[in-house]
Amino acid sequence: MISNRFTLVFFLFLSSLSTIAQEEPKLKEQEELKPYSLSEIPVESEKMVSKINAEYLKVIAQPVAHQNAVKIDSLAKRKEQIKGFTAYATERNYGYSFIESYLIKWDEFIAKTQAPKQVLSTYTEALGKIRDDLSTEKKKWELTRVKLKEADEIPDNILDRTKIILDYLDANSKLVSDSLSRSLDLQNRIVDLTLSAETERDNLEQLLKLKFSNLVFQKEYSLFNLPNDSLKNGDRKEYRDYYLAYNLRESRLFLTEEWDFFTNLSIPFILILGVILWLRSNRAELETLHIKELELGQAIFDHPLLSSLFYTLLLTLGSLPSIPLPIKIVLSTVILLLFIVISSKIIAKPLQLAVYLISIHYISMRFTDLYILNDLMYRVFQLFVNLTLMAYLIYFIRNKARIVEQYNYQALWFKLMSFMAPVFLAALVVSAIANAVGYLYLAFLINATTVNSILIAILFGVIYSTTTSVFVLFVNTPIAQKSILITQYKDWTIKKFSQLAKIGYYFCWIYFTLAWFFLLDFVLEFVNSILELGVEVRHVNITILGVISFVVILVGSFGIAQLIRLLLKDEILSRFRLSKGVPMAISSMTYYVLISCGFFLALFSLGFNLENLGLLAGALGVGIGFGLQNIVSNFISGLILIFERPITIGDIVKLDDIEGVVASIGIRSSKIQQYDGAVLIVPNSDLISQKVVNHTLSDDQRRLIFEIRTKPEVELELVLYLLQRAAEEVDPVLEDPAPKAYFEGIDKQSAHFKLYYWVNRDILAAKSEVALRAHAILKESGIEILEQNIVKIDRGDLSEEKLK
Numbered sequence: 001m002i003s004n005r006f007t008l009v010f011f012l013f014l015s016s017l018s019t020i021a022q023e024e025p026k027l028k029e030q031e032e033l034k035p036y037s038l039s040e041i042p043v044e045s046e047k048m049v050s051k052i053n054a055e056y057l058k059v060i061a062q063p064v065a066h067q068n069a070v071k072i073d074s075l076a077k078r079k080e081q082i083k084g085f086t087a088y089a090t091e092r093n094y095g096y097s098f099i100e101s102y103l104i105k106w107d108e109f110i111a112k113t114q115a116p117k118q119v120l121s122t123y124t125e126a127l128g129k130i131r132d133d134l135s136t137e138k139k140k141w142e143l144t145r146v147k148l149k150e151a152d153e154i155p156d157n158i159l160d161r162t163k164i165i166l167d168y169l170d171a172n173s174k175l176v177s178d179s180l181s182r183s184l185d186l187q188n189r190i191v192d193l194t195l196s197a198e199t200e201r202d203n204l205e206q207l208l209k210l211k212f213s214n215l216v217f218q219k220e221y222s223l224f225n226l227p228n229d230s231l232k233n234g235d236r237k238e239y240r241d242y243y244l245a246y247n248l249r250e251s252r253l254f255l256t257e258e259w260d261f262f263t264n265l266s267i268p269f270i271l272i273l274g275v276i277l278w279l280r281s282n283r284a285e286l287e288t289l290h291i292k293e294l295e296l297g298q299a300i301f302d303h304p305l306l307s308s309l310f311y312t313l314l315l316t317l318g319s320l321p322s323i324p325l326p327i328k329i330v331l332s333t334v335i336l337l338l339f340i341v342i343s344s345k346i347i348a349k350p351l352q353l354a355v356y357l358i359s360i361h362y363i364s365m366r367f368t369d370l371y372i373l374n375d376l377m378y379r380v381f382q383l384f385v386n387l388t389l390m391a392y393l394i395y396f397i398r399n400k401a402r403i404v405e406q407y408n409y410q411a412l413w414f415k416l417m418s419f420m421a422p423v424f425l426a427a428l429v430v431s432a433i434a435n436a437v438g439y440l441y442l443a444f445l446i447n448a449t450t451v452n453s454i455l456i457a458i459l460f461g462v463i464y465s466t467t468t469s470v471f472v473l474f475v476n477t478p479i480a481q482k483s484i485l486i487t488q489y490k491d492w493t494i495k496k497f498s499q500l501a502k503i504g505y506y507f508c509w510i511y512f513t514l515a516w517f518f519l520l521d522f523v524l525e526f527v528n529s530i531l532e533l534g535v536e537v538r539h540v541n542i543t544i545l546g547v548i549s550f551v552v553i554l555v556g557s558f559g560i561a562q563l564i565r566l567l568l569k570d571e572i573l574s575r576f577r578l579s580k581g582v583p584m585a586i587s588s589m590t591y592y593v594l595i596s597c598g599f600f601l602a603l604f605s606l607g608f609n610l611e612n613l614g615l616l617a618g619a620l621g622v623g624i625g626f627g628l629q630n631i632v633s634n635f636i637s638g639l640i641l642i643f644e645r646p647i648t649i650g651d652i653v654k655l656d657d658i659e660g661v662v663a664s665i666g667i668r669s670s671k672i673q674q675y676d677g678a679v680l681i682v683p684n685s686d687l688i689s690q691k692v693v694n695h696t697l698s699d700d701q702r703r704l705i706f707e708i709r710t711k712p713e714v715e716l717e718l719v720l721y722l723l724q725r726a727a728e729e730v731d732p733v734l735e736d737p738a739p740k741a742y743f744e745g746i747d748k749q750s751a752h753f754k755l756y757y758w759v760n761r762d763i764l765a766a767k768s769e770v771a772l773r774a775h776a777i778l779k780e781s782g783i784e785i786l787e788q789n790i791v792k793i794d795r796g797d798l799s800e801e802k803l804k
Contacts, residue, residue: 056133065182072190072193090207105250106197113197116186141169215441217439220438222436279474310342357388357389365447397421412465427450431447452513452516456512485566543607546606551602554599580645637687641670641687647692650696654693655692658672661673704766710751710753722777727774729773730766734757734758739756740757750786
């Protein structure tokens with residue numbers, strides 16, 4: 001009955017949402033300007049002057065305009081410089097990589113314009129608010145002065161004061177207007193700089209796309225029919241000298257601008273070193289797990305200083321994407337050398353050759369990017385890269401099974417290489433043929449992408465292994481072991497973290513490989529075109545992307561809600577002295593609230609708005625009223641169980657003839673774990689509407705009864721004493737209330753005795769131990785038990801006082 005009433009209320013609430021969502025918002029009330037009264041003039045004038053001096057003048061006095069004017073002038077000069085270099089390179093038809101470096105410069109320039117733009121926008125907004133406040137205040141004082149002139153017998157000093165106040169407001173308004181005008185001019189300048197830079201960048205990007213499509217399929221002379229070394233649009237020496245000078249100039253400028261960043265690298269180095277040394281003491285725990293995929297991660301603990309330097313430089317290379325080529329070559333060389341030293345004892349010997357070969361090829365290819373070779377040398381170099389990589393890949397494909405069998409090597413990058421080796425080999429064969437025929441840039445693109453792809457697979461494999469190893473060691477530290485959740489779900493947490501890290505590894509490798517093959521934009525555009533497909537249903541455009549977003553948000557909401565529920569129930573609330581069932585109630589309600597929020601967010605991502613949700617709520621209310629009453633009734637009953645807490649998880653209950661422990665209270669039903677291992681699923685409404693016996697509602701103590709029958713001529717006091725002593729000697733039996741034995745009388749030529757005792761744990765074990773001890777102690781005293789013992793749970797309401 002109670003559940004049905006709640007169902008009706010819930011139905012009416014959902015139906016009302018349809019009407020509320022379609023109501024138009026009320027108009028905002030506009031506050032009318034009113035003049036100050038004669039008594040308010042002294043107080044309001046003093047408040048106004050204080051506010052102007054304390055707040056407004058401080059904002060106006062900030063040197064925002066001057067500081068950003070200097071930055072904008074510097075950015076304007078830098079823009080003209082990049083524009084000139086870009087025009088010079090494009091006019092002479094320099095190489096793709098050279099022109100691509102200017103695209104990166106434009107991206108970097110646009111990023112640098114965002115900071116002053118944001119500062120000026122905030123400053124302009126503050127000045128505009130001050131201007132509006134002063135304008136409003138001025139209108140009030142003008143109305144006040146007009147009102148005073150119309151009044152009779154107003155002292156002249158009051159009119160003079162209003163005149164002074166108006167003059168003061170005019171002066172400050174002019175000051176604000178001047179500052180605002182200058183700030184707006186600077187804001188317009190930085191916006192113009194950004195827009196013009198974006199235009200230059202877009203034009204250069206279109207040129208690069210056109211140049212790329214032309215270069216990939218542009219056929220040069222075959223390898224056996226090369227002309228004299230020359231460029232079509234200029235002398236190669238001029239191009240080489242200009243390119244070297246450009247890179248050296250950009251390197252000096254980069255070091256000047258980012259010098260503070262490099263000097264602060266000692267901070268992450270010390271932090272990484274501290275973490276490695278801290279976790280190094282628990283390394284034995286990692287070795288006992290025997291996870292082959294984590295062997296690379298274990299290598300960092302053999303070389304803590306080198307490992308800290310390796311990850312610091314790797315972090316530097318990833319944090320500064322627009323690093324000039326000479327500095328990038330130096331950093332890459334140091335990183336690869338450090339990696340070779342660190343991993344030399346971990347990587348299987350047949351695979352060490354791959355690391356050496358890929359590292360050498362990567363560095364040499366970067367050097368050829370910096371120092372332009374003539375056509376013959378460049379094509380021979382590319383052919384050398386082809387042949388050496390093809391030879392190793394053939395060796396790898398033929399011996400990978402032996403490597404796994406002999407070295408038991410199972411690193412993640414090795415598994416990826418095993419899968420991709422035939423693809424890489426086929427690509428290198430195409431590259432060699434393209435080089436020989438004359439498709440030079442296509443050959444270079446395939447070679448560079450193959451080398452980069454293999455190298456990034458190895459480096460990302462190291463990052464995966466290291467990250468997972470560090471996480472495994474962390475969850476075994478004393479600090480982490482203080483967490484109840486980590487202690488209970490340690491293996492599950494490690495497994496899920498490893499799975500997420502693997503997904504991240506494969507995703508990053510695919511992303512960068514597609515980017516290096518210049519296929520990323522094409523793939524993204526293709527995927528977007530597929531995701532934008534959809535249908536329109538009653539003014540709601542439902543697309544594939546919307547459906548995927550709906551599912552992802554909903555699944556994510558369930559995952560996050562479940563995690564927060566566990567954190568609240570087992571980690572946070574369990575540390576406080578709360579009443580029984582309160583942690584479950586708070587965590588469950590938080591869970592349902594988060595699920596509800598996630599559901600509505602998922603609907604918004606699907607294309608619904610408030611009006612659509614109102615209609616959906618109305619339709620859902622009708623559906624609940626006709627066909628979903630039982631489901632909503634069970635849901636409302638679950639809420640009652642959570643708030644009222646007549647039954648909580650862990651209670652021992654009896655429903656009809658079924659007895660067991662409450663394992664969970666869900667949104668629709670609850671689970672009762674029976675003593676024989678079976679699980680009874682009970683609708684929540686049954687737990688509310690039917691009679692349920694809760695043996696542990698007030699506390700966990702339960703009273704048990706042990707019955708025996710003996711010959712009538714036994715010494716009654718001795719039997720009572722022995723039964724009581726038998727219960728006292730059993731560990732699970734509670735001392736308070738103390739066990740008590742009673743004589744029930746003589747029935748059918750036998751004396752009837754009952755032993756009452758209390759336990760709060762190990763009920764079945766306590767029954768058995770008490771029965772065994774009583775049987776043994778009576779046998780030792782020569783007392784014969786006539787009938788089979790009967791042990792049962794007392795259903796009466798026998799209090800402690802009655803027992804005594």
